[in-house]
Amino acid sequence: MVAGGLSAPIRDLIERLGQADLMVGIPSFKNAATIGYVVRAAQAGLVQYFPDLRPVLVNADAGSSDGTQRVVAETEPPEYIERILLVRPTNRLEKVSLTYPEVDGVGGKGAALRTIFEMAAALKVSALVVVDSDLRSIVPEWIELLAGPIIKGGYDFVAPLYARYKYDGTITNTVTYPLTRALYGHRIRQPIGGDFGVSGDLVRHYLKLDTWDADVSRFGIDIWMTTEALAGGFAVCQARLGAKVHDPKDPGADLGPMFRQVVGTILRLAARNPERWLDIRGSHDVPAYGFERIIDPPPLEVNTLRLVSEFQAGSIGMADTWAEMLAPATLEIVLELAREAGSRFDDASRRLGVHGGDTGASGGSASSGPSTHEMADALAGFHFPDDVWSRVIYDLVASVGRIERTVGPADDRKSATIDRYVAALVPIYFGRVASFVIENRDITTDEAEERVEGQAREFELLKPYLIERWHGA
Numbered sequence: 001m002v003a004g005g006l007s008a009p010i011r012d013l014i015e016r017l018g019q020a021d022l023m024v025g026i027p028s029f030k031n032a033a034t035i036g037y038v039v040r041a042a043q044a045g046l047v048q049y050f051p052d053l054r055p056v057l058v059n060a061d062a063g064s065s066d067g068t069q070r071v072v073a074e075t076e077p078p079e080y081i082e083r084i085l086l087v088r089p090t091n092r093l094e095k096v097s098l099t100y101p102e103v104d105g106v107g108g109k110g111a112a113l114r115t116i117f118e119m120a121a122a123l124k125v126s127a128l129v130v131v132d133s134d135l136r137s138i139v140p141e142w143i144e145l146l147a148g149p150i151i152k153g154g155y156d157f158v159a160p161l162y163a164r165y166k167y168d169g170t171i172t173n174t175v176t177y178p179l180t181r182a183l184y185g186h187r188i189r190q191p192i193g194g195d196f197g198v199s200g201d202l203v204r205h206y207l208k209l210d211t212w213d214a215d216v217s218r219f220g221i222d223i224w225m226t227t228e229a230l231a232g233g234f235a236v237c238q239a240r241l242g243a244k245v246h247d248p249k250d251p252g253a254d255l256g257p258m259f260r261q262v263v264g265t266i267l268r269l270a271a272r273n274p275e276r277w278l279d280i281r282g283s284h285d286v287p288a289y290g291f292e293r294i295i296d297p298p299p300l301e302v303n304t305l306r307l308v309s310e311f312q313a314g315s316i317g318m319a320d321t322w323a324e325m326l327a328p329a330t331l332e333i334v335l336e337l338a339r340e341a342g343s344r345f346d347d348a349s350r351r352l353g354v355h356g357g358d359t360g361a362s363g364g365s366a367s368s369g370p371s372t373h374e375m376a377d378a379l380a381g382f383h384f385p386d387d388v389w390s391r392v393i394y395d396l397v398a399s400v401g402r403i404e405r406t407v408g409p410a411d412d413r414k415s416a417t418i419d420r421y422v423a424a425l426v427p428i429y430f431g432r433v434a435s436f437v438i439e440n441r442d443i444t445t446d447e448a449e450e451r452v453e454g455q456a457r458e459f460e461l462l463k464p465y466l467i468e469r470w471h472g473a
């Protein structure tokens with residue numbers, strides 16, 4: 001269970017605010033450069049689309065040293081929005097920025113949302129919209145798109161749908177989308193998009209659950225929200241938001257810790273509650289709302305040379321853990337793929353004239369190294385098949401389940417073993433992402449989407465393999 005609760009200043013704030021109908025919650029950590037725009041867009045959305053409700057905007061910040069909270073406080077007041085939009089709302093929009101308390105000693109995006117949930121429940125809102133503070137592409141309409149299905153449509157959970165560049169959202173494309181779909185049977189394309197609509201009922205349900213842990217307090221929060229909404233039988237839909245443009249991340253450079261927290265959470269939730277997915281076969285569409293825009297999302301750089309070299313390095317440094325967590329047949333293929341990654345890396349580096357750790361551009365930063373396309377071209381031919389990747393993930397679900405069920409070791413020992421497995425999955429994931437980028441280097445984002453769908457179908461096809469492994473085959 002989660003200890004703690006709200007601090008005295010936050011309780012005072014709730015008392016002052018009294019009651020609200022619709023809340024926008026924005027978690028932040030050093031987002032002074034971008035949060036002002038997000039706050040303005042959210043305020044405008046509340047005032048323009050829900051002028052008769054009682055709106056409140058809450059920023060839950062990590063105590064950022066860059067002035068994030070000051071930016072929120074100084075962003076134009078609601079009166080400005082009323083003037084520029086020519087709207088006369090019934091109720092005044094309240095805007096607050098606070099420093100959230102850690103949850104069981106852990107801070108992070110999830111801890112920030114925990115405070116937002118508690119405030120939403122205390123203020124008895126009927127709908128909560130959460131949006132990230134590094135968004136560049138949010139517009140006022142997002143508030144309507146994420147809250148509308150709850151307020152007008154009776155839904156409890158609204159997941160986002162975005163147009164994303166083919167190399168963006170790699171954790172989503174390789175793990176959370178196909179695994180959520182195959183386990184729980186709902187095709188939610190962006191289960192960790194970060195921008196969600198949640199009903200008051202679902203907020204209260206979240207606060208009662210005992211599945212919250214340290215990873216959920218960090219970046220595990222998004223997949224936790226989606227999984228618990230599905231597992232709780234809540235009515236879910238999706239909203240088409242257009243492009244997601246935010247602070248970009250290179251999957252090889254920035255996403256290791258996030259991968260561990262997200263994937264650790266999805267695996268633990270699956271392993272602890274097999275009754276939620278063992279009997280589910282196939283999957284079905286989830287309704288999507290909102291106008292379909294034609295959008296060309298901005299490109300993202302990926303350092304595939306680094307990805308394949310880390311895959312190969314993992315096969316040396318983590319071989320023992322791979323042998324523990326993968327089925328023997330899967331292990332054999334993965335080791336063979338890692339060997340191939342190593343030799344293709346040597347070959348490509350020679351041809352591109354890069355040496356050692358100097359593998360060039362990453363994260364979109366200006367650099368003299370080879371471009372994303374040059375690297376992918378030089379590595380052409382490297383192929384990590386869909387079915388192998390599905391088996392890797394299913395082996396992990398089964399292994400994490402085995403650890404959870406073992407009688408004897410204390411919980412923190414079990415947890416450390418699971419963390420070690422998930423950390424050892426990172427280089428294999430790098431190999432899988434490299435293959436995706438290399439193979440899709442010359443196709444459009446729409447065509448790459450077909451490949452993501454193909455992989456998701458492979459997960460469904462192989463679900464019997466998961467069940468077999470789960471039962472100890």
Ligand SMILES: Nc1nc2c(ncn2[C@@H]2O[C@H](COP(=O)(O)OP(=O)(O)OP(=O)(O)O)[C@@H](O)[C@H]2O)c(=O)[nH]1
Nearest residue numbers: 027028029060061062108109112132133134194249
């Ligand atoms: N309060 C708080 N917010 C955080 C923390 N870490 C991240 N956030 C917020 O969570 C949101 C998402 O974080 P990002 O770093 O943008 O991650 P992301 O966009 O999910 O990651 P990708 O889609 O993989 O690029 C942003 O609004 C961050 O400000 C934290 O430690 N505390």
Ligand SMILES: [Mg+2]
Nearest residue numbers: 132134246247
């Ligand atoms: Mg972001």
